Amino acid sequence: MMPSEKTQGAFKKNTSGKRLSTMIMNDYLDLHRRASEGAFVVWIAIIVPAELFGGFENVVYAVPESHAALCAGKGTGPVLCEKAEGFGYSTDLCSYARIDIGTAFDGGRDSPTFGLPRPDLLISNTNNCSLLVKWFDVYHRAWGVPHLALDIPFCYENQKERDFRYIMDQFGTLISTIEEMSGQRFDLDRARESVQLSSEAFKEWKRFLSFAAHRPSGITAFDSFVQMAPILTSRGTRRLVDHYRLLADETAEQVKNGIFPVPDERYRLLWDNIAPWHQLRKMSGRLAGLGANITSASYTYCIGALEGEYDPYEFDGNDPLAWLARLQNFSVCPHGLNLRGKAMNEVIGRNAIDGVVFASNRSCKVYSLMQMDQMRYIREELGIPCVMIDVDHADVRKYSEETAFTRLEALLEMIGA
Amino acid sequence: MQSFPDSLADLKSQGHTLIGCFPLYPPLELLHSFGLSPVVLWGLRQDITHLTRSDRHLQPYACGVARSLSEFVLSRGRELLDAIFMYNACDTLRNLPEILESSLDRHGASIPLFRLHIPAVPLSRPFASDYLNERIRDLIGELEKFTGRSFSAQTFLNSTELYNRQRRLSRDLERLAETGRIRFADCSDILLSAGRMSLDDHISILERTVREFNGRAPGHQGVRIMLSGILPPPVALLDAIERTGLTVVANDIAALRRSYDYLPAASADPGAYYRDLYRNHYPCTTILPSADSRLETIMQTVRESGVQGFIFVGEKFCEYEYFEIPAVKRMIEAEGVRTLELEIGMDDALNLDAYQTRIEAFAEMLCHETRGSRRDNDAV
Numbered sequence: 131m132m133p134s135e136k137t138q139g140a141f142k143k144n145t146s147g148k149r150l151s152t153m154i155m156n157d158y159l160d161l162h163r164r165a166s167e168g169a170f171v172v173w174i175a176i177i178v179p180a181e182l183f184g185g186f187e188n189v190v191y192a193v194p195e196s197h198a199a200l201c202a203g204k205g206t207g208p209v210l211c212e213k214a215e216g217f218g219y220s221t222d223l224c225s226y227a228r229i230d231i232g233t234a235f236d237g238g239r240d241s242p243t244f245g246l247p248r249p250d251l252l253i254s255n256t257n258n259c260s261l262l263v264k265w266f267d268v269y270h271r272a273w274g275v276p277h278l279a280l281d282i283p284f285c286y287e288n289q290k291e292r293d294f295r296y297i298m299d300q301f302g303t304l305i306s307t308i309e310e311m312s313g314q315r316f317d318l319d320r321a322r323e324s325v326q327l328s329s330e331a332f333k334e335w336k337r338f339l340s341f342a343a344h345r346p347s348g349i350t351a352f353d354s355f356v357q358m359a360p361i362l363t364s365r366g367t368r369r370l371v372d373h374y375r376l377l378a379d380e381t382a383e384q385v386k387n388g389i390f391p392v393p394d395e396r397y398r399l400l401w402d403n404i405a406p407w408h409q410l411r412k413m414s415g416r417l418a419g420l421g422a423n424i425t426s427a428s429y430t431y432c433i434g435a436l437e438g439e440y441d442p443y444e445f446d447g448n449d450p451l452a453w454l455a456r457l458q459n460f461s462v463c464p465h466g467l468n469l470r471g472k473a474m475n476e477v478i479g480r481n482a483i484d485g486v487v488f489a490s491n492r493s494c495k496v497y498s499l500m501q502m503d504q505m506r507y508i509r510e511e512l513g514i515p516c517v518m519i520d521v522d523h524a525d526v527r528k529y530s531e532e533t534a535f536t537r538l539e540a541l542l543e544m545i546g547a
Numbered sequence: 548m549q550s551f552p553d554s555l556a557d558l559k560s561q562g563h564t565l566i567g568c569f570p571l572y573p574p575l576e577l578l579h580s581f582g583l584s585p586v587v588l589w590g591l592r593q594d595i596t597h598l599t600r601s602d603r604h605l606q607p608y609a610c611g612v613a614r615s616l617s618e619f620v621l622s623r624g625r626e627l628l629d630a631i632f633m634y635n636a637c638d639t640l641r642n643l644p645e646i647l648e649s650s651l652d653r654h655g656a657s658i659p660l661f662r663l664h665i666p667a668v669p670l671s672r673p674f675a676s677d678y679l680n681e682r683i684r685d686l687i688g689e690l691e692k693f694t695g696r697s698f699s700a701q702t703f704l705n706s707t708e709l710y711n712r713q714r715r716l717s718r719d720l721e722r723l724a725e726t727g728r729i730r731f732a733d734c735s736d737i738l739l740s741a742g743r744m745s746l747d748d749h750i751s752i753l754e755r756t757v758r759e760f761n762g763r764a765p766g767h768q769g770v771r772i773m774l775s776g777i778l779p780p781p782v783a784l785l786d787a788i789e790r791t792g793l794t795v796v797a798n799d800i801a802a803l804r805r806s807y808d809y810l811p812a813a814s815a816d817p818g819a820y821y822r823d824l825y826r827n828h829y830p831c832t833t834i835l836p837s838a839d840s841r842l843e844t845i846m847q848t849v850r851e852s853g854v855q856g857f858i859f860v861g862e863k864f865c866e867y868e869y870f871e872i873p874a875v876k877r878m879i880e881a882e883g884v885r886t887l888e889l890e891i892g893m894d895d896a897l898n899l900d901a902y903q904t905r906i907e908a909f910a911e912m913l914c915h916e917t918r919g920s921r922r923d924n925d926a927v
Contacts (some may be wrong), residue, residue: 218873221607223866256835258665259638263667263835264870271842271874279835281667281675284641292681296666299674467645494610495866499642502604503649 146377150357153373156199156364158243165188165247170312173249173269175262177461178280179454181366182305184251184324186314192246194265196233196362198226201233202407202524204242211525213240215295220279225493225525249275251311253304257282259496274419278307281405283456285437285465289456297455322450324366326468329445329453331361332434334374336442340427341381342481346395347477348385351427352414355405396421397542398482400474402428403489403497408526422542428462428474435460438469440476458540463496470500471507478514484545487538488518492528517541548736551594551618554743555627557586560770563745564694566661567632569611569640571727571777571801571833572825574663576710577686577817578632579746580703585632587742589802590778592896601688603873604646611893620647625656630693633826634663636833637867649844653740661689667835670826674910675745679825680818687817692776700815707813707820709746712809716753717741721804724795725852726852731795732785738803768794772852775845775875777868778861780889781896788858791910797852799845800860805829832867841871842878846881849879856885856913858906863892885913 153498165171169190174180176195183189201207207225213232215221221228223226252275254266263279270277278298283293305316338357343420357377364370384390391414398415406413417424434442437459447452454547459465461481477483486508488501522528549557555565568575570589578585589612601618611731620631624647635641644660663686666675687698696850717738725736737756741749769792779785779800788795798804807831814820828834830841849857857879859872876886887909889902 148918208703217878220861220866220869220872222864223869227870256635258833259871260635260667264832264838264867267838268870268874270838279668281835283664284635286662287644292678293664296674296678299672299678300668303672303674367713466642490606492606495609495864496638496642499605499609499639500646503646520566 140259146357149373149376150359153360153369154363157360161190161192162244162247163365164188168305168307170251170314171247171249171469172251172253172308173246173266174253175255175258175266176362177257177458178255179254179301179458180362181317181324181328181450181454182301182321182336183308184366185305185316185318185321187311187317188314189308189312190247192249193362194230194246195226195262196359197233197243197246198229198243198524199407200243200359201241203410205408206240206242207408207524208527209240210236211527222492224261224265225522225528227261229524230265231268235272239449241285248273251275251308252277254278254520255280255282257284257458258461259463259494272282276307277310278304279307280304282464285469286461287466288437288469289459294455297458301455320452322447325445325450325453326447327368327371328366329434330444331365331370331374332369332442333444333485334378335361335433336372336435336440337378338381339426339431341378341380341385345386345398345482346390347398347423347425347481348381349425350389350391350414351401351409351424353391353404353412354427354430355407358433361433392418392421394421395423396425397545398484399424399541400426400477400481400483401429401473401487401489401504402486402501403491403521404429404494404523405527406489406521407524409529409531411522412531413534417538420539420542424487426477426483428470428477431440431477432460432462432473435473435540437465438472440473440480447523463494467500467503467507470504474504474508475512477525478508478512483514485515485517485541487541488516489519489521491521491523493522504539508511514515515541515544548740549743551591551743552627554624555586555623556629558586558745559627561717565627566630566632567624567628569616569631569636569643571636571831572806572818572828573634574821576703576706576820577683577912578690579710580699580706581690581696583630584745587802588616588619588830590739590742591619591760592778592893593781595619596896598893599840600650604650607676607780607893608864609639611861611891612862612865613643615895617643617647620658621650624658625651625654628658631662631751632661634665635667638797639866659693661686661693661701665825669836670822671903676822679822682815683821685876685896703817703820704815707811709750711810711813713741713746713753714752714774714810716750716757717803717807720753720756720760721798723760725797727768728763729756730785730789732782732789735779735785735803736782738807746809756889762765762895770794770798770855770910770917772856772858772913773797773799773849773852773854774858774860777801777865778860780858780860780902781805781899784889784902784906784914787906788910791907792914793856793906793910797848797854799848801831801833805831832865832871838871842875845875846878846882849884854879854884855917856887856909857887859886859911863889863890863895885916 210232211228214228254262595615600621811824830837
């Protein structure tokens with residue numbers, strides 16, 4: 131059954147959707163403009179604390195992973211991957227990296243944002259995955275651009291004091307490097323303001339996600355995948371807070387008025403892994419047709435919380451660097467099985483989840499190579515039905531819709547039984 | 548040769564306390580100084596052919612090193628290992644400890660596990676060096692509890708000297724292979740056997756072999772090639788390389804040259820020793836701050852060794868290696884060196900015919916070019 135217009139509500143260009151498109155477009159235009167006017171340009175890995183750049187007068191940042199996700203969502207993933215493969219990069223490498231390398235070494239052609247402005251400094255890190263360091267090294271070698279890597283120790287338990295101090299020291303190096311290279315002075319108060327705004331934005335983000343607890347859910351995880359984009363382009367800004375506040379308000383209003391993305395929701399699912407950017411509309415629509423809604427996702431509920439937690443980690447107004455350092459393990463990849471299980475357990479309870487979809491993603495080993503045990507824990511300890519499907523977050527050539535849906539339908543049958 | 552599990556069973560029966568170390572470059576000297584016998588869990592592919600236990604935990608796109616290591620620990624670990632050690636060598640390995648621990652726990656077969664985080668930023672930065680010191684101190688505390696022994700600076704110094712002896716001899720043996728006095732396949736086999744025997748026994752074997760082959764005349768020199776990768780190719784491929792007229796005169800293999808090329812100064816201070824070792828280690832794709840020096844080192848080796856052909860022995864799904872291959876390839880091809888890329892996965896060990904054909908074709912091309920270039924020189 132094809133989904134009705136009503137079930138596709140999440141993807142209608144409502145106010146927040148239109149606002150999001152405008153915001154992302156403006157962010158990329160602004161990035162290119164400021165870079166052309168002489169701003170100091172850094173390329174960062176997703177979890178690099180972009181709020182720090184708010185402490186400088188004229189530093190702009192671009193996030194290659196985010197740009198790659200955008201390309202995948204707009205359908206140019208395969209053509210850009212193929213370019214990287216043509217330059218000798220293996221098809222087994224992360225598809226974000228291949229998209230980005232394909233874009234960068236072909237002058238931004240086929241990118242919806244015309245690529246990214248050439249960086250003055252590359253800042254990678256090891257927390258989401260240490261391959262980001264290898265990926266950024268590619269540009270460092272090709273263009274001679276300095277590359278600074280942040281090393282964030284993996285958390286098997288909650289972040290240790292010694293690791294926190296180590297991260298703080300590295301922030302010091304990061305700041306002094308930018309000061310030296312850009313000739314700009316770092317202003318801690320300005321950075322504090324950015325951090326305050328990010329903390330507020332994360333609270334609003336969690337308020338938006340909280341509508342997944344409603345039955346039927348006020349949101350789909352696909353909404354959260356799409357709406358997380360400005361966290362990567364507008365972090366530490368007032369416009370991000372305003373956007374998420376309006377998004378949460380608007381969602382509240384829709385729930386109040388009985389408007390739901392999957393009105394005949396019979397199955398409430400949780401998604402574990404990066405979003406399948408090339409499948410957002412197709413997958414959500416087809417699931418909605420089956421009365422299923424992926425209401426929650428570990429990829430988006432982890433934002434703004436400490437490792438293994440759900441609620442946002444609020445800024446106390448003191449040291450902004452300390453807040454950023456403490457949050458460095460928030461995304462799922464830099465923490466272990468027990469912490470991942472703890473957060474997932476919390477969300478399953480809060481949002482009355484019926485089943486979990488583990489998206490085994492060959493482009494992201496760090497996210498995926500714990501899922502078989504995670505799945506065993508959820509199924510055996512919590513008694514929640516689970517399924518594992520094969521995806522690639524950005525390379526549609528490595529995804530089979532029918533194979534995935536055969537398994538998803540089996541999950542729904544299991545839940546129904 | 549005995550299988551890896553049988554070798555460990557022998558060591559156990561001789562009274563060794565075995566600590567299975569995740570690859571690639573664990574702090575062997577420190578573990579040894581506590582009376583433990585560290586064995587690095589790689590190169591198991593020929594002995595671990597079924598992955599029935601590992602496949603319950605890891606998807607098939609994990610590399611063969613991680614999958615065979617997991618299979619070994621889950622199937623024979625409790626019986627053969629007294630402890631496990633891991634450090635943040637790569638993303639796949641950092642995900643394994645809890646997977647293995649929880650599975651072993653469920654089966655009532657727990658094994659003590661030690662972890663270390665080695666800074667992935669330059670150790671020239673004082674805070675990184677301090678952090679490593681702190682982690683080493685913590686590890687020492689844990690080892691003291693586990694072994695019931697106190698750390699001894701003198702014993703540690705002795706261990707560092709022994710490992711340096713092993714490194715020197717390993718380099719000597721490799722040089723014998725470069726001059727054709729010993730086959731590279733045999734040299735590689737002896738070097739890899741370090742993971743199957745006690746340090747003393749391995750040093751004895753190295754000493755005996757180096758002594759024996761040192762006296763021999765240099766062997767026939769074929770076309771000079773270099774190998775690069777995590778592990779050397781399977782013996783059948785090394786045989787094919789030599790049979791087709793190629794001579795391995797240099798390598799950039801993690802389990803070989805990268806492991807023993809740098810000799811840190813022997814020291815009684817573990818902090819200072821490991822700062823030196825990890826800061827100046829032979830470059831490796833998994834030692835992130837060594838990225839710049841890696842290309843320079845490879846280029847220098849290619850030039851100094853007169854390498855004419857370069858074979859990448861890709862470990863399937865090892866993205867650390869694959870991110871660097873295009874840059875290395877471009878660089879050495881610009882020097883006129885021919886390259887061949889092989890990719891060896893977990894399922895390829897028993898099906899090597901296609902690789903042999905590719906090696907034969909590569910060798911044919913190199914030999915043809917070499918003959919052509921000799922004719923040109925003679926004509927001049």
